[in-house]
Amino acid sequence: SAVISQKPSRDICQRGTSLTIQCQVDSQVTMMFWYRQQPGQSLTLIATANQGSEATYESGFVIDKFPISRPNLTFSTLTVSNMSPEDSSIYLCSVARRTAGNTEAFFGQGTRLTVV
């Protein structure tokens, strides 16, 4: 398994400000993933964070709005920039690990963001 620590667990932010979410994994992983869950919705992949290179963003998400850092193989940050109430969501960090020939995903507990 993988232990993922995410912080903050929740925050209330003013519109126009930025929030950086941290994700720490208990062991080295090649790729880390950031997801968003808007209220009442399912999870949507924002981007894949690779160590040593720029993150790969999914359609509808851009680096200027969601800059990502990946300084080493156990840590990543996601910043939600210039926030608006529409950014109120749960943001989750995830890693994938191969075990016995299969790949399993592990998730942090999420960061519940409310923008006012």
Added chain:
Amino acid sequence: GDSVTQMEGPVTLSEEAFLTINCTYTATGYPSLFWYVQYPGEGLQLLLKATKADDKGSNKGFEATYRKETTSFHLEKGSVQVSDSAVYFCALSGTNAGKSTFGDGTTLTVKP
């Protein structure tokens, strides 16, 4: 690309009723399949998983069997409780560089 289709909700049951939430998937290769649960106001929790065909995942009275021939992973519980009220997500991973694909979620409400 990969996709997961879940039974539409919401689902409302009486306590001790039988639960089935249908889940089918489309994927290349051989994904791992998961059910996650999200209780009101809480984060995502892994409920159960199956990593290969015919595997049965089980936890807290819930079961799901990986059916490759029907590309399904239906969630079942023989007798639901009020405390099972939550949103349930079916998901797969393992075919696209570790990315997970989620269904839309099914809201279950169990009434006493």
